Amino acid sequence: MKIKNDDNLDFALILANHGVSKTKFRIHLLNLFYDKESLTVKEVMNKFSNLINKVTIYRALVSFEEKGLIHKVPSSNNLIRYSLCNADECSASLHKHNHGHFICNNCNQTFCLENYKSPDIMPIDGFFINSLNLILEGYCKDCHLH
């Protein structure tokens, strides 16, 4: 289950525990990830009303990823998309969700599909698996009628 930020989490503390600098921007960015299923750089820029330089966003996302806070989500629309790691399923080197994610081909929003279960990760000879993602794509309700 996704943790909501009405749990009154201390985002600065979470950053510290992961060895990430506690700048105002990065605290707010982490907060964002607890609200949204997944985010692209563009979405983050919009959330900050374009007041934050895009380079800063790119570097913060890379830093979060390196420290195991977030992980990339594959998609067909060639945009880098990140999602929050959850302690139950993600480790520093192995990322997964137990459910599928739906990405709208029009508005690019992402939704959790709890009904779609991901298979468990099992080792396979010759492959060093870092992540497992079950990706569904199509159109969400709002975009279907366009």
Added chain:
Amino acid sequence: MKIKNDDNLDFALILANHGVSKTKFRIHLLNLFYDKESLTVKEVMNKFSNLINKVTIYRALVSFEEKGLIHKVPSSNNLIRYSLCNADECSASLHKHNHGHFICNNCNQTFCLENYKSPDIMPIDGFFINSLNLILEGYCKDCHLH
């Protein structure tokens, strides 16, 4: 199972049956897809020794996709990647594979993981699903030792 081109397939005929022009390039391109699990534009360019203009490749891929010959495969490295449709599982509007695909984060090669089974597609209210992909990422044997 993946059909191999030692089945002596008539690629020109397959193109014709899908309403795609049978140019020399497109016949060879389709042939390529029967050899390789999935392809990016870059990989196609290399296969043709950069003799084919990239625009031609992009447009051929879009055409193949529109006519239901290939479909996009999501990945985290923001590259457009296509894979051959198989008649068993893909229709014009709904694409899936019954097994997972492994993408190497280093060499970008793709491998079928038949041991990983994709869940069946089931309709969900408010979502119009076009594709389902089970994506595993990491490093292949060759790239792990770098």
Added chain:
DNA sequence: AAAATAACGCAATTAGGTTGCGTTTAGTTC
């Protein structure tokens, strides 16, 4: 509080992907 380290913003650059248009090739009709 001072020194060391990392984040930030700006400008410039790279790279994947797209568009317009004139030319060539494939498909169609007689």
Added chain:
DNA sequence: GAACTAAACGCAACCTAATTGCGTTATTTT
């Protein structure tokens, strides 16, 4: 199979996402 139509092709230019370098500012460490 010659003439016409439609689509594919190649080139140049363009767009947008992502990256790099570097001087400045903020954070972390001691």
